[in-house]
Amino acid sequence: MPGENLSRDEAQERAALLSVDGYEVFLDLRSAVGESNGDEGAPRTFRSVTTLRFRCAEPGAASFADLIAPSVTAVSLNGKDLDPSEVFDGARITLEDLREENELVVDAQCAYSRTGEGMHRFVDPEDGEVYLYTQYEPADSRRVFANFEQPDLKAPFRFSAQAPEGWTVWSNGAGELSDGCWQFAETKPISTYITAVVAGPYHYVEDSYERVLEDGTRLEIPLGAMCRKGLAKHFDADDIFLVTKQGLDFFHDNFDYPYPFGKYDQAFVPEYNLGAMENPGCVTFREEFIFRGRVTQASYERRANVILHEMAHMWFGDLVTMRWWDDLWLKESFADFMGSFSMVEATRFSSGWITFANNRKAWAYRADQLPSTHPVTADIRDLEDAKLNFDGITYAKGASVLKQLVAYAGRDAFLEGARRYFKRHAYGNTRLGDLLRVLEETSGRDMTAWSRAWLQTAGVNSLTPQVTLNAEGRVTELAVVQEAAASAASEDGGRSRGELRPHRVAVGLYRRGAGGALVRYARAEVDVEGPRTAVAELAGAEAPELVLVNDDDLTYCKIRFDETSLATLRAHLGDITDPLARALCWSALWNLTRDALMPARDFIGLVLRFAGQESDIGVLQMLHAWANSARTHYAAPDWRAEGGRLLAEGALRELRLAEPGSQHQLTWARFFTSVASSAADLQLLRGFLDGTARIDGLEVDQELRWTFLGALASRGEADEQALAAELARDDTASGKRHQVRCLASRPSAAVKAQAWASVVESDKLSNALVEATIAGFQQPDQAELTAPYAARYFEAIERVWAQRSIQIGMDVVRGLFPHLQDSPGTLAATDAWLGSHEQAPPALRRLVLESRDDLARALRAQQCDGAAGPV
DSSP: OTTSSOBHHHHHHHHHHEEEEEEEEEEEOGGGSSSOSSOTTSOOEEEEEEEEEEEESSTTOOEEEEOOOSEEEEEEETTEEEOHHHHBOSSEEEEOSOOSEEEEEEEEEEEEESSSSEEEEEEOTTTOOEEEEEEOTTTOGGGTSOBOOSTTSOBOEEEEEEOOTTOEEEESSOEEEETTEEEEOOOOSBOGGGOOEEEESOEEEEEEEEEEOTTSOEEEEEEEEEEOGGGGGGOOHHHHHHHHHHHHHHHHHHHOSOOOSSOEEEEEESSOSSSEEOOTTEEEEEGGGSOSSOOOHHHHHHHHHHHHHHHHHTTBTTTBEESSGGGTHHHHHHHHHHHHHHHHHHSSOTTHHHHIIIIIHHHHHHHTTSTTOOOSSOOOOBHHHHHHTSSTIIIIIHHHHHHHHHHHHOHHHHHHHHHHHHHHHTTSEEOHHHHHHHHHHHHOSOHHHHHHHHTSOOOOOEEEEEEEEOTTSBEEEEEEEEEOOBOOOOTTSOOOBOOOOOEEEEEEEEEEOGGGOEEEEEEEEEEEOSSEEEOGGGTTOBOOSEEEEEETTOSOOEEOOOHHHHHHHHHHGGGBOOHHHHHHHHHHHHHHHHTTSSOHHHHHHHHHHHGGGOOOHHHHHHHHHHHHHIIIIISOGGGHHHHHHHHHHHHHHHHHHSOTTOHHHHHHHHHHHHHOOSHHHHHHHHHHHHTSOOOTTOOOOHHHHHHHHHHHHHTTOSOHHHHHHHHHHTOSHHHHHHHHHHHHHSSOHHHHHHHHIIIIIOOOSOHHHHHHHHHHHOOTTOHHHHTTHHHHHHHHHHHHHHHSOHHHHHHHHHHTSOTTSOSHHHHHHHHHHHHHOTTSOHHHHHHHHHHHHHHHHHHHHHHHHHHHOOO
């Protein structure tokens, strides 16, 4: 739609012209229940009335307000009624002849959403209850009320709402029900994208946080947590409040700026596209963080990390906000880093840096080698660019760079810089330079050069040790060789070279000691600069069996190994006693596999040999995911079946050996299910379901039942009737998602045709069911069944992108790319589409380019694996 994709230039022009004094927004949500108020085929709508007061620096000038709505009933500007048909084009309201002080009133019918964008409406299949919540980032508040949709036009907001009888409504400010209408306290000046409304018969739990501040005043923060009524029996609010209070303690101890937004509600909502959203005073989370079945500590750690990530945003992002989406990293990188930092220091999850090294950085390494890689400070031309830049660079690489900055500048200087940043820019908007100035003040270092190297260039460097020994077996010289960051292949297939960067690293030397344990006996920190850096402190040390550059994970790089170290890992990886060092080695080996420097079958062999010794449950889960990816994408096609058989045998062996009732047992059970393929394997899964087979300590709860059924359905061993029976047993929103995924996974041409049509040719499915259908459609061992859809994919994606919301468009374009048709022919078809669609929307081309790069990488890795021959 013209005008829907706001550009940076337009936003800058509007920000120079306008400043906003405040919003009053009334929403009538009573239409959420009962019969639809729209014509057949038309969306269900709600009334939205916005009063927007703003000033204009150039009286007489023209501008526009943003609104995406099916219809507008009335518009008035400065008391003059305007004809909606003349001033509203479906995305913008034209505002002409502005005064120095202005009042805009817009009365509109806005649409409830089924895509998780704007005002999402969900009907619980379990009890028929209706639940609402909003999700806006980067620019969907205009689907709920008229506004100036850009982060640097901050203003106070005062919301009010009417809702069905028996409902509760929440927003950013504290609310109360008065004369049938919910009235909310005015907010501090905030951006449009972090306003929020949650409404419905939610189960709500209350608590409070209190603290005496340094000036002797008492800070009291009302706490709330909510979920659907159907999930109340699973809702462990006590643990959520525990982490919340620990986080508030940590951030108050370190930020010296009291939480500024009054109350702190946390809503766990259905069909949520993201992990969570940092709406001040009303944070929203995906309800999958409420665990219906048994999960490992890694799941609780992940939830704690997200809770603390969003809490960090109250300062980084909400109190101080980036001016435009170019500086998205100013909030997301910091929140990602502070989420782990606070979790490790303030909660029971003290090993969080292992997860960061093994999981979050894997996301960053992948993103930083795609053709769409970009500097941490990105060039965001418009809102579609912004939507796609919530990626591994902005989050995980940015957080990794900040972790390196703490090592470079010092923890105290970093935190003092944050404190000055908040006080200097509270309720304002900033750019990169604003942060660098305070960090220069507190650290005494030149942040310009550091920023140029780390924030304004793309790509990941590789660090490789070079060891020279003398005749006595001692180190004559140990050097670290740095390779320039190579960008991913561009559209024409070329590869450009990046630059070398300064790295603060620790280099660890390891040898086997008593009992065969592989332990560190020497360590040195060094600043790596240029192509080769000698580590003088390690000269004279005993000859190492393993050299680990970036020991302790201080910098952001790909770790490489010398030949001796690699041989040691092949034989003794499981003997490394330090869990972080072990995780770093696993991550490095995975990067070698992805880079076609280690055959996939060799990596799978290492998993089979050493994963059973892995103590860290998060690392073990990551190894299982990597092993599956190695078999599906990177192994030579003629070895995949053998690889799957070996993984299933190994997984079942470890499942039987695991301690009864342990989280390792549960993890191995899930992994075995993901690779089970033989008749005996499938019979065992059926036995787990019907109770004829059991393993001591393995509790088969409802979530695990669906896991087993998913494997059976994809192998043709669970039909529609069996899945319907399971849904009757678990007739919930979660059960429905599982059933839809399982139905789409069945090995039938008719099933695939139905799944394809329901996602590509129809918009009736909600976002959650689109996601479930795509997950079922793409099964690793069904490449022949999905082969006919490769050509149809390229025929459909431009239409889907134009007709559907950007979130659904992203899901379809990413999820249905024919990556299982991993042949040069599919690569050629992708190149042909790119060559003939140079004028396609840049965001769409980016998604296709990324998938093309994944496919090209897979083909290179398969060639490497095929050359290796049998294990």
